[in-house]
Amino acid sequence: MDQLINRQVLFDSFEGKATSLQRKLIEQWLEDADNRNYYYRCLDEWERSRPQLWIDQQRAQQQYDAFLTGETKRKTRALTDPETEVQTGARIRKVIIGSLAAALALLVLGFVFRAQFLYKTYESSNAHLTSILLSDSTEVTLNSNSILRVPRFGFGRNVRQVWLDGEAEFKVTHTRDNLRFEVLMGDGYRIEVLGTEFNAFSRARGKRVFLTKGKVKLNLPEGKPVYLAPGNYFTTEHKGSFKVVMPAEPLAITAWKERTFYFEDTRLTEVVEQISERFAVRIRIMDSGLGDRTIGGIYQARDADALLETLSAMFEMEIIRTSDEIELRIPQKQDL
Template identity: 35%
Template sequence: MKPTLSKQTIVNVFEGKASPLQKSLVQEWLEVPENQELYFQWLEEWERDNPQFFPDQETAYRKSLQQRQNPATPFLDEAAEGKRVRSGRYIWRLAASVLLLLSSGTALFFKDELLYRHYETSYGEIRTFTLPDESRVVLNANTTLKIPRFDLSQTDRRAWLSGEAEFSVKHTKDHRRFVVSTPDNLEVQVLGTEFIVYSRNRGSKVVLNKGKVQIRLKDQTAPPLVIRPGDVVNLSRQGRLTLRHQQPVSQHGAWKDHRFIFNNTTMSEVASQLTERFGVRFVIRDSTLARRTLGGTFKARTPDEILPILCDMLNLEVRHGPDAPDTYELISLP
């Protein structure tokens, strides 16, 4: 039976006051997955209650210039030196917490759960989350988002997205940027605004609802692309950015209501969207059918809610693979 520990025992670990027996009990306690998340929650609470201070780099730079002119001038004053020492102590405490988790024998570190919070949705699922900075994010189906657990840099707020999400970013008092990165090196930079980011195998897309957004490719030196409300930017798989102005941006967020909006959309594109949303596979062997277009708005939470409608509209038949129940073959009827 795993020990039940008090919050104070865990806090003693953060403060470097835990005895060898307490550390051993904490290691056993951390073998329970539910306790690992509680451990991080208490660590973040302790960090907020015990704010750490970092050196003022600008002040240090000015003092370094003074030192060149007057070697007797110390590089850092006592207050700055005190900040440096406190920062070092904090890093050691954080490192001790990391080592404690590693020594517990869990696989948490190898899934990078240790350093990042993960927000995920499964196929057909849409969820809303509030981030630690009070920004709000709505995740479309089959989407993952991760953000750092520990805010040590005190510079940008960073997030990594794979899938599709709508962000409502809260502007902070210190004007820290919120930066979203995608697997194809697209980087979206904002201070506080509302926008949608799509990033899947078929490419990436940014849709701006409010405010102003800067977009850049991390592997290019070109200046960031600035977009404004109503703009939609697409990044192709070949790495080419396309900007369109005055777009009906509300259509790009129809997925929040489990809706599909097709506007002269080819059946091959319709099949791709259904695959991304529901995780099923579509087979269209007839190239003529693949090029047929469809228009209209459809609400569906599962493939079975939309496929009968498509069959009636386009005179199709749907066949299930006997050995692959998640595979649908679309066939034109005579």
């Protein structure tokens, strides 16, 4: 890509002459820090070579000489020559448009890279856990395929705020000044604590919070906040509804920290969702009746294939792998 982006291409971009393809390539090219430095050097060079005020020294000297010799009438006509005015006006407009385009490009770049500059992102890879120690000594354990975003330069004076996409266990440190700690889970859900331990889940299939120690204030998209006591388990349901229960076996919620699956009369559809989230695989149940079957027990698996083979033997189902997904189906009976 570096061969496609050169000084002339950048100059064309500043002047608004770049094609849509070139603008897209420049945007991707700017993801590299060294390329951004070169971009700003070219921008500085381009601006210096195109001043907004252009002075024609030779013409000014001729006008002054004409004034001294009394030829002001002829020179005045030269000053008001329509062709000269058109050329000067076009040049000024071109410089103004180019400057505006350059300013707009800087604004866009600032907006695009703002999040990368102000926030640090932690990601846990497929089938792996990630341990994080935040600047306030709060401990976070990320489940597989989860993302945590935190302020790059430390928390502010009013709140300690992080963003979660996935699942994580938080052991929040209680500060001397009682600074609240918030976990933003998207869709208007926000956990608010001072110092406590809890498990938070925020994925496409819903929001869940399990409190193990202390207390939690959970702000909802609508309505009054929900306050959780130790052992409370908050889960969202369809159309924005939710429920708070005391699970009989909390291990079913926290088993992921031991890299295990805990099932208790769990429908195969939910089992498949858990496998997909942990191992980043796409699984489809091809027979509706198969998805309603339930399973119980504790299973440890380092990859999706091992657990699927176990399920295949239990449910007597076929596993069919295609280029982009795994299909589960009931075997077709063959007539003798």
